[in-house]
Amino acid sequence: MFFVVGLLAVVAIPDREIGTPQDSQQRKILIDRLERLRTALGRYWGDHDAAYPTLEELQGLSEPAAKHKVRAGFTAYLDRVPDNPFTEDNRIAPMDAPVGDSDWVYDHPTGVFKANDSVEHRSL
Numbered sequence: 001m002f003f004v005v006g007l008l009a010v011v012a013i014p015d016r017e018i019g020t021p022q023d024s025q026q027r028k029i030l031i032d033r034l035e036r037l038r039t040a041l042g043r044y045w046g047d048h049d050a051a052y053p054t055l056e057e058l059q060g061l062s063e064p065a066a067k068h069k070v071r072a073g074f075t076a077y078l079d080r081v082p083d084n085p086f087t088e089d090n091r092i093a094p095m096d097a098p099v100g101d102s103d104w105v106y107d108h109p110t111g112v113f114k115a116n117d118s119v120e121h122r123s124l
Contacts, residue, residue, distance in 0.1 A: 029085040030115055034124060040077040041111045052111040055094060062090045086117040 045052055053074040061074060061081045081090045084103035093102035095112060105116045115121035 026085040027121075030121060031124060033082045033085070034113065034115065037078065037081070037113050038111075040074070041113060044074055044077050045111055052108055055092065055106055055108050058106055059092050062092055084115055084117055086115070086121065 041052055057074050058081060061078065081092060081104065083090045087103045089103045091102040092104045092106050093116065095105045095107035095114075097105055097116065099116055099119055099122055102116045104113065105122070106113050115124060
């Protein structure tokens with residue numbers, strides 16, 4: 001009887017719920033970073049006549065702060081693009097980049113910003 005109940009529980013749990021505790025923690029960090037980035041993009045949009053920062057502007061914030069001589073533009077909203085916790089890097093590519101080619105993808109006209117380390121995370 002207990003075997004049957006245990007077997008049903010394993011079958012009923014979706015695959016993504018079975019991940020390791022570290023995966024779960026990294027996913028929470030990823031979601032938090034996406035929320036902070038999207039909030040910063042929204043604030044920028046509101047302050048700049050419904051325009052989002054350019055891809056190049058965000059890519060410039062992927063570099064360490066020490067490399068920036070003049071800190072202007074989007075840096076008032078976000079000092080640096082954070083690392084994707086699953087890749088531990090912060091490279092940004094255009095939205096049409098293949099999954100896995102970068103850590104993040106961004107669409108300048110719409111302000112859509114997503115993770116790009118996996119198909120699952122890109123859907124967040």
